[in-house]
Amino acid sequence: RVLGGRPADLAGRRVVISAGGTREAIDPVRFIGNRSSGLQGYALARTALARGAEVTLVAANVALPDPAGAEVIRVESALELRAAVLEAVEGADVVVMAAAVADFRPAARSGSKIKKTAADPDAIHLVKNPDILAELGERRREGLKPSPAVIAGFAAETDDVLANGRAKLARKGCDLLVVNQVGENLAFGTPDNAAVVLSADGGRTDIPRGPKEALADTVWDLVAARLG
Numbered sequence: 001r002v003l004g005g006r007p008a009d010l011a012g013r014r015v016v017i018s019a020g021g022t023r024e025a026i027d028p029v030r031f032i033g034n035r036s037s038g039l040q041g042y043a044l045a046r047t048a049l050a051r052g053a054e055v056t057l058v059a060a061n062v063a064l065p066d067p068a069g070a071e072v073i074r075v076e077s078a079l080e081l082r083a084a085v086l087e088a089v090e091g092a093d094v095v096v097m098a099a100a101v102a103d104f105r106p107a108a109r110s111g112s113k114i115k116k117t118a119a120d121p122d123a124i125h126l127v128k129n130p131d132i133l134a135e136l137g138e139r140r141r142e143g144l145k146p147s148p149a150v151i152a153g154f155a156a157e158t159d160d161v162l163a164n165g166r167a168k169l170a171r172k173g174c175d176l177l178v179v180n181q182v183g184e185n186l187a188f189g190t191p192d193n194a195a196v197v198l199s200a201d202g203g204r205t206d207i208p209r210g211p212k213e214a215l216a217d218t219v220w221d222l223v224a225a226r227l228g
């Protein structure tokens, strides 16, 4: 069976995808955020649905239409995204962390709007957010709960992109890491993307610059191969 020219190779599989970028509140009106549009995560969701998967999409601050047939859970902060993902992965076969998760959040959120005064403002003290992808890998390694058979992440890198990607893949304990080279108008907010997918067994798949749907389909090819 073929759906829109795609194989139904994810039929009966439950996949969880995080998309977008988290916002870490400073006060009721301000936040620390990032430039992630959610386009790649949504492309992953649409293509997984087209290949027959049951999709839960955990969306952080995305202004895109819900993919038809997906369960969409909206979150704002990294802590909210963590809670939603950890709940959604129970019983899932695959998790793909495409969201840009803030590494840090303000240690305290001001209950009222911070007012401008004559003096310069106080520094904003930041604390680390939990690393959700690493946590998923760790939970699986420890065999604590039934974990997804395939855990995948994304990484935007500069400098030595491949070496950074390899080190990150090992550190996170995931199976696949989609590594984007940032700059050159790729990645953020653009319809196109190019990447190298590294796998835990040492494999490497180059994805030439093209639509985010094409990158998504290659990711699902690799995921389906690992699911067997």
Ligand code: CTP
Pocket (backbone or CB within 6 Å): 078, 097, 098, 099, 100, 101, 102, 103, 129, 130, 131, 132, 133, 134, 152, 153, 154, 155, 156, 168
């Ligand atoms: N990620 C996560 N939780 C975080 C930070 C990142 O789950 N607190 C996930 C992202 O969703 C992505 C992967 O980890 O799939 C890689 O994110 P990246 O920011 O490249 O890695 P970091 O470990 O945060 O390293 P650094 O930002 O220092 O390069």
Ligand code: CA
Pocket (backbone or CB within 6 Å): 101, 102, 103
């Ligand atoms: Ca990071």
